[in-house]
Amino acid sequence: MQALLQAIATMDMPLDAQRIFHGRGGLHPGSEQWALDAFPPLLLLTSFEPVTDDTLALIHEALSARWQQLAPEQPLNWVFQCRHEGRTETRLMAGSVPEPHVVTEQGARFRVHVLKGQNHGLFLDMAQGRRWVREHVAAHPGGKVLNLFAYTCAFSVVALQAGARHVLNLDMSDGALAIGKQNHPLNGLTAGASFMPHDIFKTWGKITRMGPYHLVIVDPPSYQKGSFVATKDYARLMRRLPDLLMPGGHALLCLNAPELDLAFLQDQMQELAPQLRFEERVANPAVFADVSPERALKVLVYKAPEWTPD
Structure with missing residues (x-):
């Protein structure tokens, strides 16, 4: 998980919808289960293996510390999703999710939905x-x-x-x-x-x-x-x-x-x-x-x- 924590500690302020960390690509040994995405104004962390509350607390601490550096005047909003053995569990971990939730990419705007399902409206x-x-x-x-x-x-x-x-x-x-x-x-x-x-x-x-x-x-x-x-x-x-x-x-x-x-x-x-x-x-x-x-x-x-x- 160290590679994920390093990515969090060094990430830039996300403006467009984008992936921040891609453990699934296999280039970060020990972090294969993780993906971190930005759907501004929130972050979405996905795990493809079960995760303990202690691990989530550690990640929350890392996200909070980096967010305090990037945008101290803005609340940290993040969602956690676990996908394992055909089941999906999604939790709002901090802050809130806007409704409607609209993100940008290259000047285009798209509606997304991160609290339901595995497909969030924009791949x-x-x-x-x-x-x-x-x-x-x-x-x-x-x-x-x-x-x-x-x-x-x-x-x-x-x-x-x-x-x-x-x-x-x-x-x-x-x-x-x-x-x-x-x-x-x-x-x-x-x-x-x-x-x-x-x-x-x-x-x-x-x-x-x-x-x-x-x-x-x-x-x-x-x-x-x-x-x-x-x-x-x-x-x-x-x-x-x-x-x-x-x-x-x-x-x-x-x-x-x-x-x-x-x-x-x-x-x-x-x-x-x-x-x-x-x-x-x-x-x-x-x-x-x-x-x-x-x-x-x-x-x-x-x-x-x-x-x-x-």
């Missing part, structure tokens, strides 16, 4: 993916974007901010899309986005008719029973990509499954959509460094061939 490891979308769309403004497994539509927000003409957001969760709908006006976006709370695999006709798209974003769960299992369902998406993309269009393929390596995506793309050319792997935020890059989040960019006259 911090995807920050560089959102940056890539922002920069890509800014360089190719006026395009149409398809956002599959849209969750709370963070990709849609940054794409529209960067100049996309329209973003179609699909997700099976009405609740997630409801937050996504709130995220758009929160950023002054009152047009350009549509939302479909549908099963993607039962909606291909409508998705195709509304295309083709300049950018297709695929960010599915790695395993969600009854919805999506990467090992069998990702291939079904890959087969559709060539028909969904404009000539010269791009696809952003995301996968957060430690047990599946880069070759899982690249080999299947070579087999199922060989006309799409691999361009790059988007780097993860530095704080999410992993002892095995193959286990970390994978975000790959592919490009469709340009149109050429016969």
Whole structure:
């Protein structure tokens, strides 16, 4: 746990939502169970193993001491979540949680919820993916974007901010899309986005008719029973990509499954959509460094061939 305490003692004042300490990457022996995130104005500490009250008291002391240095005029707000053997326990340890709770990232604003569930409304490891979308769309403004497994539509927000003409957001969760709908006006976006709370695999006709798209974003769960299992369902998406993309269009393929390596995506793309050319792997935020890059989040960019006259 010493590495976690050192990270707390040296952390800067967090302004944007971000990860502060990533023990899960295996680069801090003895601290693998810990993750510390900032969702200003609070900190969220997650443990993937049971924790004693004495340990939590020690961490509280460290957080209090650093907060007194960083912002003595502001209260320390922090939440603890333990995830172990399929159970999740969340506790407010100090201060309070704002309602609504809105955080920022690169100038965009998002609603989050840290006291319920394991997914808090914004996946911090995807920050560089959102940056890539922002920069890509800014360089190719006026395009149409398809956002599959849209969750709370963070990709849609940054794409529209960067100049996309329209973003179609699909997700099976009405609740997630409801937050996504709130995220758009929160950023002054009152047009350009549509939302479909549908099963993607039962909606291909409508998705195709509304295309083709300049950018297709695929960010599915790695395993969600009854919805999506990467090992069998990702291939079904890959087969559709060539028909969904404009000539010269791009696809952003995301996968957060430690047990599946880069070759899982690249080999299947070579087999199922060989006309799409691999361009790059988007780097993860530095704080999410992993002892095995193959286990970390994978975000790959592919490009469709340009149109050429016969």
